[in-house]
Amino acid sequence: MAVAKAEDGLNRSAARKSFGMGEIVKRYGIYLFLVLAILVTTAISPAFVSGSNITNMLMQLAPLAVVVIGQTFVILVRGLDLSVASVMATAAVIATSFSGQDGAALTVLFASIAMGAATGLANGLLVTKRNVSPFLATLATMIVLQGFRFAATQGAPSGNVPPIFRLLGSGKFYGVPYNLMVMLVMAAIFAVLLHKAAFGRRVFITGGNPVTARLVGISADRVIIACYMICGGLAALAGLLLSGFVGVVDNFVGRGFELDSIVAAVMGGVALSGGRGTIPGALAGAAILVVLSNAVVMIGMPVQLQIIVKGVVIIVAASLYVRTAR
Amino acid sequence: MLSLSGISKSFPGVRALSEVSLDVRSGEIHALVGENGAGKSTLTRTIAGVHQPDEGTIRFDGRDIRWTSPGDAKKAGIHVIYQEFVLFPHLSVAENIYIGHERKTRFGLIDHKKAAADARELLARFGLDLDPKAMVSDLSVADQQMVEIAKALVHDVKLLILDEPTAVISGPEVDVLFKRLRALRDAGVAIIYISHRLEEIFALCDRVSVLKDGRYIGTRPVAEVDRNELISMMVGRSLVELFPPRRTLAADRPTVLEVSDLSVPGRVRNASMVLRAGEITGLAGMVGAGRSELAFAIFGALKKSGGSVFLDGKDISKTTPAEAIAAGIGLVTEDRKGQGLAMLLDIAANITASTLPTVTRYGLIDRNQENSIAEAEIANYRVACRGPSTGVLQMSGGNQQKVILARWARTSSRVLILDEPTRGVDVGAKTEIYRIIHELADSGIAVLMISSELPEIVGLSDRVYVMREGEIVGALETDEINEQAVIALATHQLAA
Numbered sequence: 001m002a003v004a005k006a007e008d009g010l011n012r013s014a015a016r017k018s019f020g021m022g023e024i025v026k027r028y029g030i031y032l033f034l035v036l037a038i039l040v041t042t043a044i045s046p047a048f049v050s051g052s053n054i055t056n057m058l059m060q061l062a063p064l065a066v067v068v069i070g071q072t073f074v075i076l077v078r079g080l081d082l083s084v085a086s087v088m089a090t091a092a093v094i095a096t097s098f099s100g101q102d103g104a105a106l107t108v109l110f111a112s113i114a115m116g117a118a119t120g121l122a123n124g125l126l127v128t129k130r131n132v133s134p135f136l137a138t139l140a141t142m143i144v145l146q147g148f149r150f151a152a153t154q155g156a157p158s159g160n161v162p163p164i165f166r167l168l169g170s171g172k173f174y175g176v177p178y179n180l181m182v183m184l185v186m187a188a189i190f191a192v193l194l195h196k197a198a199f200g201r202r203v204f205i206t207g208g209n210p211v212t213a214r215l216v217g218i219s220a221d222r223v224i225i226a227c228y229m230i231c232g233g234l235a236a237l238a239g240l241l242l243s244g245f246v247g248v249v250d251n252f253v254g255r256g257f258e259l260d261s262i263v264a265a266v267m268g269g270v271a272l273s274g275g276r277g278t279i280p281g282a283l284a285g286a287a288i289l290v291v292l293s294n295a296v297v298m299i300g301m302p303v304q305l306q307i308i309v310k311g312v313v314i315i316v317a318a319s320l321y322v323r324t325a326r
Numbered sequence: 327m328l329s330l331s332g333i334s335k336s337f338p339g340v341r342a343l344s345e346v347s348l349d350v351r352s353g354e355i356h357a358l359v360g361e362n363g364a365g366k367s368t369l370t371r372t373i374a375g376v377h378q379p380d381e382g383t384i385r386f387d388g389r390d391i392r393w394t395s396p397g398d399a400k401k402a403g404i405h406v407i408y409q410e411f412v413l414f415p416h417l418s419v420a421e422n423i424y425i426g427h428e429r430k431t432r433f434g435l436i437d438h439k440k441a442a443a444d445a446r447e448l449l450a451r452f453g454l455d456l457d458p459k460a461m462v463s464d465l466s467v468a469d470q471q472m473v474e475i476a477k478a479l480v481h482d483v484k485l486l487i488l489d490e491p492t493a494v495i496s497g498p499e500v501d502v503l504f505k506r507l508r509a510l511r512d513a514g515v516a517i518i519y520i521s522h523r524l525e526e527i528f529a530l531c532d533r534v535s536v537l538k539d540g541r542y543i544g545t546r547p548v549a550e551v552d553r554n555e556l557i558s559m560m561v562g563r564s565l566v567e568l569f570p571p572r573r574t575l576a577a578d579r580p581t582v583l584e585v586s587d588l589s590v591p592g593r594v595r596n597a598s599m600v601l602r603a604g605e606i607t608g609l610a611g612m613v614g615a616g617r618s619e620l621a622f623a624i625f626g627a628l629k630k631s632g633g634s635v636f637l638d639g640k641d642i643s644k645t646t647p648a649e650a651i652a653a654g655i656g657l658v659t660e661d662r663k664g665q666g667l668a669m670l671l672d673i674a675a676n677i678t679a680s681t682l683p684t685v686t687r688y689g690l691i692d693r694n695q696e697n698s699i700a701e702a703e704i705a706n707y708r709v710a711c712r713g714p715s716t717g718v719l720q721m722s723g724g725n726q727q728k729v730i731l732a733r734w735a736r737t738s739s740r741v742l743i744l745d746e747p748t749r750g751v752d753v754g755a756k757t758e759i760y761r762i763i764h765e766l767a768d769s770g771i772a773v774l775m776i777s778s779e780l781p782e783i784v785g786l787s788d789r790v791y792v793m794r795e796g797e798i799v800g801a802l803e804t805d806e807i808n809e810q811a812v813i814a815l816a817t818h819q820l821a822a
Contacts, residue, residue: 196693198686205679208670215627215657215665216680216733217648275670 030268030284033317037288041295048298055177059170059245061290062179063088064260065283066238068268069190070231071261072282076194076207077224078274079127079134080262084235086142086149087116088254091239093149093157096249100160108162112236119145120232124225142258149251157249169244179241186234191279203227208275264289267317288317327352327516328373328485333382335368342368345382346542348535350485355507355517357527357548360537360560361752366520369537370487373518374406375399387484403484407474409493415463419456420445423476445476452479453509467613468499475506486510487518492526493750496778497612497817504530522752523779524553536560561754569785570757570764579603582772583655583741585624588633593619595796596633601741601772606763608787609776610812616796617776618660621743625657626650637740651680656738658730660745660776666730667718674700674714676729680737703732708758724755731762738771745776760786780809792816 041048067084074081091112098104119141126137149157161169168178194200206213206223213220238257243249268285270277292313296306328350335343343365350356360366371377373384375393384391386402393399413422420441429440445458454472462470471491478486488507492500507530511517519531527534528548536543536559543559583601588594594616601607609617622628624635626645634643637653645653659665668676674696678685685696700714707728711721718726727747734742747763748756763786767773777783783790790802792815800815 192690196691197689198682198691199689201675201679201682201691204671205668205675208668209664211665212668212679215625215647215659217646217651218679219648275668 030281030288030317034284034288034291037291037295037313041291041298045295045298045300048295051175053294053298055172055175057290057294058180059177060294061287062177062183063238063242063245063254064257064264064290065183065286066186066234066241067254067257067261068264068282068286069186069279070234072265072268072270072277072279073190073194073203073227074134074231075262075265075270075272076203076274076277077227078207078210078272079123079224079228080138080272081120081123081228081231081235082135082138082258083119083123083142083145084231084238084261085252085254085256085258086145087119087232087235088239088242088257089250089252090115090145090149091236092161092243092249092253093153093251095161095165095240095243096157096159097152098159098162100162102162102164105162105164108165109240112240113233116232116234116236116239117229118232120229121225123232124221124228127228128221128224146251153251155251157251159249161243161247161249165240165244166247167244169241170247179245182237182241186237187279187283190230190234194279199223199226204275206275260289261286263314267314289314327387329385330369330373331383331385333369333372333379333384335372335377335379342540343372343379344540346537346540347382348542348545350516350518352484352516353511353514354532355511355519355530357531357534358518358520358537359522359524359527359534359556360543361754364537364560364752365540366537367489368540370406370489370518370520373399373485373487374404400481403482404487405478405481405483405485406487407471407478407489407491409490411470411474413462413470413473415461417462418442418458419449419460419462419465419473419476420458422462422473423448423458423480425477427480448479449476452476453506466499468495468502471495471503472506483515485516485518487520489520490522490750491519492521492523495613497813499613500526522750524556525781527556528553557753569781570761573764573768573788575788576604579605582638583624583774584636585620586634586636588620588623588635589631590616590619590623590628591631593628593796594623597793597796597798598633599791599798599801601774603770603772604767605788606767606773606775606786608783608790608807609774609793610778610780610783610790611793611816613778615793615816617793618745620793621657621745621774621776624650625655625743627657651737654738654740655743656680656734656741657743658727658734658745658747660749662723662726662730662750667726669719670717672715672717673704673709673711673721673729676718677703677733677736680733699736703729703736707732707762722752722755723749724751724759727751727755727759728762731759735762735766738766741772741774742766743774743776746778747775748777748779748782780812783807783812784809 047053071081071084094112094115095108098107122141123138126132127134168182171178194203202218202223205216205218206220210220239254243253246253264285265277265282266272267288268281268283270282292310296309301309330346330348333343333346346369358366368377372379375396375398378393391402414425423445424441429437429444431437442458449456449458454476456469456472462473465473471494491503495503507517521527531548533545533547534551534556535545538560579602581600582603586598587596589596597620611617619628623630625647626649627647630643634641636642637655642650642653663669668679677700678696685692685699697714704711704714709725709728711725718729744763748759751759763773763775775786784807787807788804790807790812791798792800792812794816802811
């Protein structure tokens with residue numbers, strides 16, 4: 001029998017090799033797709049890879065990518081967070097609510113992240129302790145935050161973003177955007193947390209099967225709440241970066257980021273059913289979204305067509321990925 | 327009725343079936359046995375049209391046939407009852423029976439009255455005692471199985487294939503199922519019966535065919551074969567004893583766990599038991615008697631409404647699973663995929679899942695240490711795999727179970743609770759799991775083993791508690807343990 005088992009093992013590794021191509025597509029499909037999108041756009045419009053355009057894209061990528069990192073944690077534990085855009089806008093409003101000078105920068109940073117984490121805490125408590133579906137819970141907190149913003153700003157925010165956020169959001173250091181550096185630091189920290197730390201293992205076990213998690217002594221509720229708090233905190237940070245990027249603050253900074261961040265994560269291989277996905281993959285998903293938005297402009301499509309093409313490409317990418325992931 | 331000759335089927339890299347020939351006659355119950363991975367499922371799916379054979383021919387009902395889809399096989403009268411039911415819990419029995427062939431009114435709407443009447447007639451014809459209007463979610467698992475069978479009976483069924491039908495039912499329910507199957511057989515239906523439980527084959531079947539490693543080994547009339555011969559056909563070697571020899575117990579076996587008057591609302595009433603160091607305590611009873619719930623309550627995974635649990639004299643009645651683990655209690659659940667394994671992760675992560683802090687330094691997992699732990703356990707438990715990073719999803723039931731045992735053996739310094747430890751595991755892996763259980767008990771752990779397989783309870787236990795309808799109705803000491811005594815307690819029959 002031992003011999004039979006060994007043969008079985010050999011057969012399996014043979015099967016693995018003959019499936020090499022499929023395996024590569026499954027594991028690296030999203031990266032190949034990203035490279036392909038870049039190559040095709042470059043072929044049509046060489047200006048796409050000009051230095052200034054690349055910098056431009058990276059600066060657009062940074063805030064989205066920071067949100068996507070958080071969204072990934074939430075999706076991994078079978079959730080999703082629709083409140084991220086509202087958290088971003090609220091962080092932007094907080095940024096303008098103090099003196100507008102650099103002296104207020106730390107206060108703004110801490111207040112924003114505390115607000116984001118508190119929103120995440122509310123989301124997490126609703127989802128775990130009250131069994132509210134993530135969709136409804138985060139939709140509700142999104143609306144509540146929006147109400148707070150309207151009340152605080154009397155309709156339109158006024159005041160200035162501290163200059164240091166302007167610098168972080170839109171400045172460059174020897175051609176490298178500061179916001180990209182912030183994003184990379186966050187990506188590194190949270191990739192280690194997810195893929196190397198015990199916390200990350202708990203996230204994967206909980207997302208794969210909350211019942212198993214509980215039975216091996218993991219407090220699934222606490223893990224899920226922590227994921228929502230991470231997501232909220234990162235969304236607040238992204239809101240500050242974005243307000244520094246666009247310079248003007250209104251009540252809807254970050255509009256569309258909730259769906260973009262979910263689309264990016266899912267395109268990047270984070271399964272909506274939970275327990276499966278990586279930070280690098282999700283970031284590649286975010287990069288594809290940015291490349292796509294930029295490409296349709298560079299190619300010179302009329303704006304209506306841009307939106308349609310973007311949607312179609314997302315459908316193609318997502319369905320390709322789902323097929324290979326089976 | 328059905329005649330297979332020279333059937334071969336390969337999947338990329340694996341030859342699942344190799345020149346299998348098999349005859350099944352109408353009016354017989356034909357057992358199909360073999361270890362996990364022997365090719366029973368592939369053969370079933372080939373007969374049912376899910377797979378097309380690469381070579382060989384299938385003759386059914388006097389015609390050479392080649393199914394192109396499961397629908398073809400169904401039309402011809404072949405039905406398979408899989409282990410997992412394909413029922414809609416929120417629909418009625420009648421609606422489930424006629425799903426896909428709804429009885430319709432003149433206006434194309436569903437005719438619930440006619441469906442209920444037809445269903446009643448159909449159920450009565452085959453002696454199935456079910457209310458067509460009952461909601462499937464309200465039925466017992468055994469009755470749900472009857473609904474599955476009734477679904478097949480809607481069509482003119484000539485060959486019925488049952489895949490491990492008794493994995494989910496026990497005791498009298500099994501007797502009822504057998505009675506129904508015999509009635510179908512006598513009505514001329516050919517039945518292929520797949521099971522791991524050899525007793526059932528002797529009790530029910532007329533002939534038995536054995537598969538091993540995708541090959542056909544042989545067919546014997548059940549009356550002319552004995553248990554040992556069957557096992558040796560299945561595993562290719564003689565297993566004179568399925569169970570390891572009885573252990574000699576240490577003279578001093580202090581009480582480790584004491585449960586008194588424990589209750590779980592609607593499930594367990596005033597259960598009291600004692601587990602001693604180095605003993606294997608069997609917990610017998612029928613499915614639904616409250617055994618798993620009692621185990622979950624001890625482990626802190628289910629709310630108790632009363633009673634207390636003492637571990638080494640310390641009150642742990644209010645424990646959580648995390649605290650129970652820290653105190654040295656382990657629980658191997660019955661539902662491997664739904665509760666036990668982290669299916670998306672690899673062997674190493676599954677083994678360390680309940681002891682994460684021991685492989686964590688400064689919050690980070692020491693993957694090298696984790697791998698070396700996993701390698702040691704893989705060798706110790708003889709897990710067939712490519713290494714610590716093999717995903718558990720692709721492993722056989724027996725190997726998955728060994729991984730879970732390895733995980734819990736690492737946390738259970740005091741008590742290990744095993745809920746149906748050999749469910750869905752092949753004969754070879756079973757004996758190894760029995761050996762592991764013996765070793766764990768020998769090391770001084772108090773083992774509580776829940777099992778619906780009487781030979782397992784009798785063959786392994788040093789003491790036995792029997793549960794019935796939520797209560798512990800009896801305790802048997804070493805020399806009182808036999809199948810009759812356990813059945814008598816579990817079903818409330820007077821011992822003969």
